[in-house]
Amino acid sequence: MSASLLYGDHIRLAAINAERDAEAIARWTHDSEYWRLLTSEPLRPQSQQRIKDDLEKENPKNDAYVFGIHTITDDRLIGFVALDDILWSHGHGWLGIGIGDPSARGKGYGTDAMRVILRYAFEELNLYRVSLNVFEYNQRALSVYLKVGFTEEGRMRNAIHRDGRWWDIVFFGILKPEWEINRG
Amino acid sequence: MIETLLEGKLVYLGSFDPEGDAEVESVWTHDPEYTHLFLMEPARPLSPGQIRKKHQAEGKADQERFFFSIRKREDNRMIGLVVLDWINWPSGYGRLALVIGDPRDRGHGYGSEALQLLLKYAFTELNLSRLTAFTFEYNLVGIHMLEKAGFLIEVRQRQAINRRNQRWDLLVLGALKEDWQNMVQGVQPG
Numbered sequence: 001m002s003a004s005l006l007y008g009d010h011i012r013l014a015a016i017n018a019e020r021d022a023e024a025i026a027r028w029t030h031d032s033e034y035w036r037l038l039t040s041e042p043l044r045p046q047s048q049q050r051i052k053d054d055l056e057k058e059n060p061k062n063d064a065y066v067f068g069i070h071t072i073t074d075d076r077l078i079g080f081v082a083l084d085d086i087l088w089s090h091g092h093g094w095l096g097i098g099i100g101d102p103s104a105r106g107k108g109y110g111t112d113a114m115r116v117i118l119r120y121a122f123e124e125l126n127l128y129r130v131s132l133n134v135f136e137y138n139q140r141a142l143s144v145y146l147k148v149g150f151t152e153e154g155r156m157r158n159a160i161h162r163d164g165r166w167w168d169i170v171f172f173g174i175l176k177p178e179w180e181i182n183r184g
Numbered sequence: 185m186i187e188t189l190l191e192g193k194l195v196y197l198g199s200f201d202p203e204g205d206a207e208v209e210s211v212w213t214h215d216p217e218y219t220h221l222f223l224m225e226p227a228r229p230l231s232p233g234q235i236r237k238k239h240q241a242e243g244k245a246d247q248e249r250f251f252f253s254i255r256k257r258e259d260n261r262m263i264g265l266v267v268l269d270w271i272n273w274p275s276g277y278g279r280l281a282l283v284i285g286d287p288r289d290r291g292h293g294y295g296s297e298a299l300q301l302l303l304k305y306a307f308t309e310l311n312l313s314r315l316t317a318f319t320f321e322y323n324l325v326g327i328h329m330l331e332k333a334g335f336l337i338e339v340r341q342r343q344a345i346n347r348r349n350q351r352w353d354l355l356v357l358g359a360l361k362e363d364w365q366n367m368v369q370g371v372q373p374g
Contacts (some may be wrong), residue, residue: 157358
């Protein structure tokens with residue numbers, strides 16, 4: 001089982017089940033700390049119904065792969081990870097990750113999930129490059145991205161205004177050959 | 185002042201006519217060089233009907249997308265398009281994209297002037313504080329045009345583009361309102 005493409009050491013990736021998962025995901029959208037790490041959109045709590053409707057939308061562009069992150073020990077949904085805005089002709093996709101369950105943060109689950117989704121991106125989707133960006137105040141995420149092999153590629157200056165000041169958005173990228181070396 | 189908000193010496197920013205202008209844009213998409221200079225997608229000729237559908241699909245969120253045709257003042261002919269989108273109002277930023285469709289209309293300063301008009305619109309009409317633009321490392325003319333207008337290369341996404349059997353960097357350029365103001369003041373003495 002642990003050798004499976006969708007399994008890490010402590011988490012596994014699974015389909016998001018709109019019926020079962022909407023309650024947890026809707027709850028996360030009420031958490032301003034989570035929201036501010038995740039998106040530059042203003043905080044806007046979402047109802048379960050709204051989440052369910054969004055999850056059930058088709059992806060006619062075939063450019064997104066979204067997974068729930070589950071702990072292996074108790075199969076609890078703790079977050080999500082996604083590859084989206086994929087441009088197949090360039091072999092390029094964007095990665096997004098959120099650990100919605102506050103009790104699951106800081107325990108290495110995100111790092112574990114990052115390793116699984118990168119393997120999925122490079123070995124299953126055959127992408128050549130994965131990009132992501134992060135707000136400069138998200139120190140925990142910055143160190144995770146470096147740890148799993150991403151390279152910082154620049155900063156959009158003053159791209160987000162929060163708590164009365166400007167912050168940069170930091171861009172990261174990883175190429176397939178870098179990932180292969182890093183994996184050892 | 186107000187009257188000249190969207191008007192330059194050579195070009196002005198106008199509306200897009202889904203009938204005639206879609207015909208013109210359709211012709212541009214038949215030149216792969218056009219797509220390679222300005223767009224991320226694979227080159228793909230689009231009919232006027234497909235162009236109209238594309239604009240309809242993109243044009244829904246009224247306050248998040250401002251879309252103009254670029255027209256020559258002397259004969260009102262549409263030579264390009266410019267769009268401000270991905271607008272985030274709380275942080276005051278947007279994304280800018282500009283195309284000049286026919287190769288014969290490139291290299292005359294039309295794009296530079298249209299860019300100046302759009303910057304003035306973004307910073308003084310929409311009151312945004314930052315604009316982002318994406319371009320490819322091989323589009324030297326585009327990079328130069330953006331830098332001349334006050335943009336800085338902020339991010340180099342290594343090898344993000346695969347074209348003509350070669351990988352190229354995707355550049356992210358940014359201009360803050362102050363960058364633009366400094367540039368404009370530099371041009372006008374005093």
